[in-house]
Amino acid sequence: xxxxxxxxxxxxxxxxxxxxxxxxxxxxxxxxxxxxxxxxxxxxxxxxxxxxxxxxxxxxxxxxxxxxxxxxxxxxxxxxxxxxxxxxxxxxxxxxxxxxxxxxxxxxxxxxxxxxxxxxxxxxxxxxxxxxxxxxxxxxxxxxxxxxxxxxxxxxxxxxxxxxxxxxxxxxxxxxxxxxxxxxxxxxxxxxxxxxxxxxxxxxxxxxxxxxxxxxxxxxxxxxxxxxxxxxxxxxxxxxxxxxxxxxxxxxxxxxxxxxxxxxxxxxxxxxxxxxxxxxxxxxxxxxxxxxxxxxxxxxxxxxxx
Amino acid sequence: xxxxxxxxxxxxxxxxxxxxxxxxxxxxxxxxxxxxxxxxxxxxxxxxxxxxxxxxxxxxxxxxxxxxxxxxxxxxxxxxxxxxxxxxxxxxxxxxxxxxxxxxxxxxxxxxxxxxxxxxxxxxxxxxxxxxxxxxxxxxxxxxxxxxxxxxxxxxxxxxxxxxxxxxxxxxxxxxxxxxxxxxxxxxxxxxxxxxxxxxxxxxxxxxxxxxxxxxxxxxxxxxxxxxxxxxxxxxxxxxxxxxxxxxxxxxxxxxxxxxxxxxxxxxxxxxxxxxxxxxxxxxxxxxxxxxxxxxxxxxxxxxxxxxxxxxxxxxxxxxxxxxxxxxxxxxxxxxxxxxxxxxxxxxxxxxxxxxxxxxxxxxxxxxxxxxxxxxxxxxxxxxxxxxxxxxxxxxxxxxxxxxxxxxxxxxxxxxxxxxxxxxxxxxxxxxxxxxxxxxxxxxxxxxxxxxxx
Numbered sequence: 001x002x003x004x005x006x007x008x009x010x011x012x013x014x015x016x017x018x019x020x021x022x023x024x025x026x027x028x029x030x031x032x033x034x035x036x037x038x039x040x041x042x043x044x045x046x047x048x049x050x051x052x053x054x055x056x057x058x059x060x061x062x063x064x065x066x067x068x069x070x071x072x073x074x075x076x077x078x079x080x081x082x083x084x085x086x087x088x089x090x091x092x093x094x095x096x097x098x099x100x101x102x103x104x105x106x107x108x109x110x111x112x113x114x115x116x117x118x119x120x121x122x123x124x125x126x127x128x129x130x131x132x133x134x135x136x137x138x139x140x141x142x143x144x145x146x147x148x149x150x151x152x153x154x155x156x157x158x159x160x161x162x163x164x165x166x167x168x169x170x171x172x173x174x175x176x177x178x179x180x181x182x183x184x185x186x187x188x189x190x191x192x193x194x195x196x197x198x199x200x201x202x203x204x205x206x207x208x209x210x211x212x213x214x215x216x217x218x219x220x221x222x223x224x225x226x227x228x229x230x231x232x233x234x235x236x237x238x239x240x241x242x243x244x245x246x247x248x249x250x251x252x253x254x255x256x257x258x259x260x261x262x263x264x265x266x267x268x269x270x271x272x273x274x275x276x277x278x279x280x281x282x283x284x285x286x287x288x289x290x291x292x293x294x295x296x297x298x299x300x301x302x303x304x305x306x
Numbered sequence: 307x308x309x310x311x312x313x314x315x316x317x318x319x320x321x322x323x324x325x326x327x328x329x330x331x332x333x334x335x336x337x338x339x340x341x342x343x344x345x346x347x348x349x350x351x352x353x354x355x356x357x358x359x360x361x362x363x364x365x366x367x368x369x370x371x372x373x374x375x376x377x378x379x380x381x382x383x384x385x386x387x388x389x390x391x392x393x394x395x396x397x398x399x400x401x402x403x404x405x406x407x408x409x410x411x412x413x414x415x416x417x418x419x420x421x422x423x424x425x426x427x428x429x430x431x432x433x434x435x436x437x438x439x440x441x442x443x444x445x446x447x448x449x450x451x452x453x454x455x456x457x458x459x460x461x462x463x464x465x466x467x468x469x470x471x472x473x474x475x476x477x478x479x480x481x482x483x484x485x486x487x488x489x490x491x492x493x494x495x496x497x498x499x500x501x502x503x504x505x506x507x508x509x510x511x512x513x514x515x516x517x518x519x520x521x522x523x524x525x526x527x528x529x530x531x532x533x534x535x536x537x538x539x540x541x542x543x544x545x546x547x548x549x550x551x552x553x554x555x556x557x558x559x560x561x562x563x564x565x566x567x568x569x570x571x572x573x574x575x576x577x578x579x580x581x582x583x584x585x586x587x588x589x590x591x592x593x594x595x596x597x598x599x600x601x602x603x604x605x606x607x608x609x610x611x612x613x614x615x616x617x618x619x620x621x622x623x624x625x626x627x628x629x630x631x632x633x634x635x636x637x638x639x640x641x642x643x644x645x646x647x648x649x650x651x652x653x654x655x656x657x658x659x660x661x662x663x664x665x666x667x668x669x670x671x672x673x674x675x676x677x678x679x680x681x682x683x684x685x686x687x688x689x690x691x692x693x694x695x696x697x698x699x700x701x702x703x704x705x706x707x708x709x710x711x712x713x714x715x716x717x718x719x720x721x722x723x724x725x726x727x728x729x730x731x732x733x734x735x736x737x738x739x740x741x742x743x744x745x746x747x748x749x750x751x752x753x754x755x756x757x758x759x760x
Contacts, residue, residue, distance in 0.1 A: 055339045064341025073750045141583030156583050158524060158576065158732040250526045250578050251400050251724035268406035269716070270755055271436070272343040273413070 045284065051277035065278035069266070074256045082258050085167040086235045089174055093231055094224065097179055101186035102212050116187060119180035130177040131240055135248040138169070161245065161252050170241045178234070182227050189223040190216060225298040232294075233287040239264070259283055343756075354443050360648045364388035365420035367656065368404065370396025373423045373476075373639070376666045380659050387652050392419065396639070397426040400526070400721045405432055408440045420647040421656055423476065425639045430465045431716040433642055434472040442645035443470035448654045449643075453662060458705050461675040464714040465640065468546075474661045476639035477672035478680075479598040480704040481531050483620040484606065487694040489518070489593050497594075501536075501623045504594070505564050511593060512571035520594040521574045522584075523565050523737070524728050526720035527636040531596050534634025534712045535622060536561035540748065543713035548758045553745040560625065562737040569731070576731045579605060596623070598636035599673040599701055607692055618694040622704050632709035638675065673701060680705075717751045 055061045069075060100119070104112045122130055136142055139157045140149040154160045161169070193216060201211050217224075239260040246253035255269075256262035259279055267276035295301060367377050367389055374393050381389050395401045404424055411417040418440065433441035442448055454462065454471060458478060465473040483504075485497055493515060498504040508520040525531070533540055538558035542550040552558070568574035577584045579595070589610035595601065599619075606617045624631030641657045643650065660666060667679035674680045684698040726747040730740045749759045 055341055056343060057339060059339025061339045061341040064339075068341050072754065074754075139582050141581070141586050156577050156732070157581055158578075158728060161729070162733060163729050246725075247399060247401070249724075250580065251718075251721045252728055254725040255400075255721055264406075268409050269402060270343065271409050271412075271432075273409075274341070275343065 048277045048280050048284070051274050052281040055274055056272075061274075065274050066282070069275050069278045069282075072262070074254075074262050074265075075259075077254075078256055078259045078262045081167065082236055082238060085170055085238060085258075086232065088167050089171045089235050090228065090231060092171055092175060093179060093182070094228065096175070097182045097186055097227065098217065098220075098224065101183050101190060102216060104183065104187050105190040105216075106208060106212075112187075116184055119183045121180065122177050123179075123181040125177070128240055128244070131173055131244045134173045134176070135244065138245070138248075157249055158252060161249050166242070166253065166257070169245070170238065173241050174235070174238075178231075182231075185227070186220065186223060189220040193219050221298055222300050225294045225300050229291045229294050229300075232290045236260075236283050236286055354446055354645060356442070356650055357646060357648060359650060361651070362386075362388070363649045363652075364390055365647065365649050365652050365656070366390045366392060367421045367423075368392045368394050368419040369421075369423040370394065370398060370425060372396070372671065373660070376660055376670070377656070379666060380656055383659075383665070384655075387656070389656070397424045397429060400426070400718050402426075404429060408433070412436070412438075412440075418644045418646045420644050420649065420653040422642045422644070423639055423660075424642070425637060426718070427464050427479075427635075427638050427640065428714045428716060428718055429640055429642075430467065430473050431714055434465075434467040434470070439472070439645060441472040441642045442647070442650065443472055444474065444643055444654065444657075445471040448650055449474070449658055453658055456662065456677055457675050458677055458680070460706075460708055460710065461638075463710070464638070473640040473642050474657055475675035476641055476661055477600070477667075477670065478675045478705055479600055479635040479638040479672065480701070480708060481535060481596060481598050481622060481633040481635060482697075482700050482704050483594060483596050483623055484601055485594040485618060485620060486592060486612070486616050487618045488616040493593075495593075497620045498623060499621070500626050501561075501564060502626050504623055505567060507594075508568040508573040509571050512568075512573040515593075516572060518591045518593045519573055519575050519588060520568065521565075521596055522577060522579050523569060523574050523731060524576045525578045525580075526724040526728075527598075528727075529719050529723050530634045530636045530712075531598070532561050532565060533558060534709060535596070535632055536625070537628075537632055537709050537711060539711065541713055541715055541719055542711050543715065544760075547756055548760070549713070549715060549752050551745055551748045551752065551759055553741045553748075558741065559738065562741055566736040566738055569736070576728075578728075580609065585609060599697075599704075600636075600671065602687075602693065602697065603671050614692050615694050617692070619697045619700045621700055622707055631707060633704050633707045634712060635708055639672075673705070715752065715757070716755050717748075719748070722747050722751055 052065050053060055053062065055064070104115055104119075125133075137145060138149075138160050140146045140155055140160065141157075143149060149160055197215060198211060201215055206214070237260050238258045242253050242257040242261060246255065246257070256265050259282065263276045263279040263283075266272045266279060365388070369377050369391065371393055373396065374391060377389070377391050381387070381391075395403050397404050404422055404426075408418065430441070433439060434443075445451065445454060454474075457475060461475045461478055462471055462473075465471050465475065483497070490497060493511075495507060495510075498507050504520065511518050511520055521532075522528070523532075529538075529540060536557050538561060539550055539552045539555050540558065544550055565574055569576060575584065575588060577588070579585075579589075579597075589612070592610070597605070602617065602619065606612045622631045622633035641661055643653045643657055647653045661674075662676040662679055664679055664682045667674035667676060668682035668686055670683065674683050680702075684701060687693065688696055688698065723744070727737065727740050727744050730743065731737065752759050
């Protein structure tokens with residue numbers, strides 16, 4: 001997307017792309033993406049906004065669907081759950097991913113290829129399959145790490161799944177299934193830092209910690225911001241984990257634990273697609289607001305050379 | 307911040323943002339309709355008009371993995387009928403795939419399966435509702451009355467709405483008192499006939515043989531096993547979308563107290579019988595277990611692997627103050643014929659065969675809802691020699707003892723119990739403490755689906 005913006009801007013400035021076949025090729029390359037984005041991203045979003053503002057008789061109802069879903073008894077708890085989950089998930093994602101990729105990049109150069117592959121492996125599995133794997137891991141009676149669960153005093157699946165444990169539990173699942181890809185991305189970002197800078201720092205007597213804190217992390221801030229935006233959006237839309245863990249525990253997790261599940265309940269249990277759309281527009285606004293905040297605070301889309 | 311972005315483009319961005327915001331708020335303010343979702347209009351019986359029929363056209367059948375071999379057997383016996391079989395979850399364990407898909411098909415206007423099986427006994431509540439209900443009223447010239455009359459008394463209750471029958475029942479899941487005869491004989495215990503005796507025995511077991519169990523309270527279907535039998539008013543519909551929920555009724559609290567006592571003593575488990583831990587550690591220590599008729603083969607034989615000749619069933623328990631004993635039922639599948647089907651004749655024939663034929667029902671894993679098939683089924687059960695005693699008299703008796711005050715609702719009592727009460731029990735609270743929370747959970751859920759609760 002950044003390349004797309006860059007091409008467009010340079011095209012406007014110098015009118016180069018009209019003459020330059022490379023510029024035209026750019027449009028060809030992005031066209032497939034744009035088409036799919038329109039079909040599966042932009043159009044459904046517009047449809048959701050329309051549904052959220054209308055009722056089943058196709059009349060405009062203003063913010064009626066929003067106020068109606070807001071007063072639903074499940075609305076508060078669902079957003080509270082997801083808020084707690086996001087705090088735990090985003091904090092652990094930022095700290096652990098950056099830490100692991102710094103270690104991969106610095107200390108473990110020899111083993112890093114293998115480790116990179118290992119980190120990435122869970123991400124290569126389909127998301128649902130990885131979650132299914134966790135369903136076995138979480139049952140103290142069947143789990144290979146049952147001793148660990150029992151050492152916390154959890155002897156049954158019901159104790160592992162206690163409502164207070166859920167945000168942490170889902171974080172563990174999400175981290176295991178999703179963080180590996182980010183570690184690889186961060187590793188790539190660290191590689192883009194010129195060696196001369198690191199060498200100069202080392203000659204000046206900077207320790208590994210100083211290099212990491214003063215040079216490496218500031219230079220990959222944009223990547224971290226990028227990760228934050230996507231992880232936030234994915235986190236607010238949590239659905240598969242609570243849904244599957246609920247099925248595996250015979251319904252011990254409420255069917256509307258997360259806002260996305262609540263939206264699903266609206267659409268498919270109550271047949272109320274307008275209410276469901278209002279909830280998903282809530283999530284869209286949250287995601288956009290967070291993205292805007294992060295983009296403007298970190299200057300994610302600023303280009304290094306004017 | 308981003309000082310290198312040209313001022314003009316920032317201004318343009320701001321203008322666009324203002325324009326978009328303006329447009330959205332205009333739309334938002336331009337309200338002219340009510341935001342209330344359309345109340346599900348109950349279509350009057352006269353409204354059912356079949357779509358244009360195409361004789362001999364292919365029918366699509368959705369069934370779960372357990373029922374698919376039956377459909378395949380039908381296909382083999384009727385090679386002229388064109389059938390497309392789709393295996394799906396069957397809405398087991400609280401899934402609502404069928405409803406979700408039908409909602410989508412209703413929006414797109416095509417795709418409905420001609421025949422669908424559901425393991426969720428509540429599915430009739432939504433399938434019979436709406437502008438064009440998914441389920442066809444089979445009593446209106448689709449399936450003959452003589453066939454419908456052949457089902458056990460009350461078996462079709464979860465299918466009947468506004469005087470029409472919208473589905474056929476696959477099986478009954480009437481609750482009985484299961485017990486391990488070998489263990490009972492070994493310990494020298496007598497099978498209880500009342501809940502009071504049951505409680506006394508449970509307390510005795512806890513002292514004399516700690517670790518042995520007389521029941522479980524962590525199953526999703528605990529309400530249907532214990533509270534239904536206790537005639538608790540947890541789910542009593544009093545009219546179209548009107549339900550009474552009163553868990554402080556003495557008939558509810560007496561059961562909560564009974565279970566609390568036995569949970570505290572340790573002879574009623576807070577776990578569910580299907581959890582890996584229970585199967586591994588507790589299965590061989592089950593002395594008694596009130597539960598549905600399908601526990602016999604599905605749970606004791608296939609899951610717990612209890613050897614032949616140990617398990618037997620006794621009549622549902624009665625409270626000493628009550629005139630007679632009542633029981634509940636846990637599930638019992640439904641077969642729907644789609645009101646959108648282009649080949650109602652073939653669909654109806656298949657559904658009739660699946661629910662009434664000795665060839666399929668006689669050897670099914672669950673107790674047939676159709677009376678004649680049930681006789682064959684019981685005879686076959688006897689032949690397997692699995693049970694320590696013939697279960698026929700108990701099964702037949704309890705099929706007629708289901709308390710009629712507990713109704714099918716669009717929401718699942720099981721989902722509410724397991725997400726509200728089970729975590730509370732596991733955090734150390736008692737059932738009696740949890741009744742109010744449970745009541746609120748049921749009331750909220752019912753209201754969110756348009757029920758009036760009193």
